[in-house]
Amino acid sequence: MNNSPFSFSQALIKWQLVHGRHDLPWQNTTDAYRIWLSEIMLQQTQVVTVKDYYARFLKRFPDVQSLASAEQDEVLALWTGLGYYSRARNLHACARSVVADFGGEFPRTPEQLVTLKGIGASTAAAIAVFAYGYPAAILDGNVKRIIARVMGVRAPASAATDKILWQHANELLVTKADAKKLKMPHATALRIYTQGLMDLGASLCARGTPQCTACPMQTNCYARIHQLTDDIPAAKARKVSPEFKVALYVYQHAGRLWLEKRADQGIWAGLYSFPEQNRLNFADLNESEAKLQHIRHVLTHRVLYLQPHLFQLDASQARALEDTENAGQGGWFSVEDLKQVGLPKPILELTRRILE
């Protein structure tokens, strides 16, 4: 007869050892650079999407020094299609800071890690745990769902709710005593526990149809016991996104496309795209007959309808374009050139339509 009280962390670790993921490309290493890179890529992005990007990125930039000395355009080029491009710009800035301010080695505590660009509280904790076995709690979207369900946090998402969830996350974190009962070093227990939270949230404790009957927490989970898994976490009220029409001026000359590097703030910051205003005003500038279909692009708070206008330029028109005051940010791009810079997904798609 086992009379010991239920231990969330011990149950999670035992589950993780049997059912968790153990062969992800960023596991089985304590290299902070590799762990950091994976954690940044995994923000708002699923494992299956990250895998290919992670391999390509690591091949080109095997260490923090090589990344720090790269040009921003090349970093963004390797991020093309992954989304949330501020992550790539912050990643680059972070690498330069690690080299310039920390002697090329990532700091070892969440308190220091969180001072770096792109590293918030949860990512700092994940890096500290996986790289250094440091005791710190993570709280990403998966973990919020697990904790809200197990602990019965019924309030919808908000800063106040996050505060409650952080408190639970810290209280649930595997302790030295827990690790001792499992006969493993605390650092090892912390790594397995943290990966266990991620894996349980990505599998059994999914948002839609959680598989509670296979879950190690089922007899101790508030949402399961009260049949509230559909209501926890509570759905947040969504606002309707306003719609915007955006014109894209696509100039083609000698098989190349005119692209301009965007400002370092706002949508698609630092990436290359087509001008949104007509840079030329010749009377004889004829829009191509081949009408390009508009592209619908959804962001969190707005919906963009991108309407391309395609123009074939002759040599003198192309020269006039190069002479415009914005030419400093613009240039002619061949199919090969496009691989060297960052492009938003819809713009990459548009260039393919035009050039193929």
Added chain:
DNA sequence: CTCCGGAGAT
């Protein structure tokens, strides 16, 4: 179509 999701900026 709708829903989901960390960190930075404001």
Added chain:
DNA sequence: ATCTCCGGAG
């Protein structure tokens, strides 16, 4: 505290 960024899954 609230808003802004992206692409993929369902």
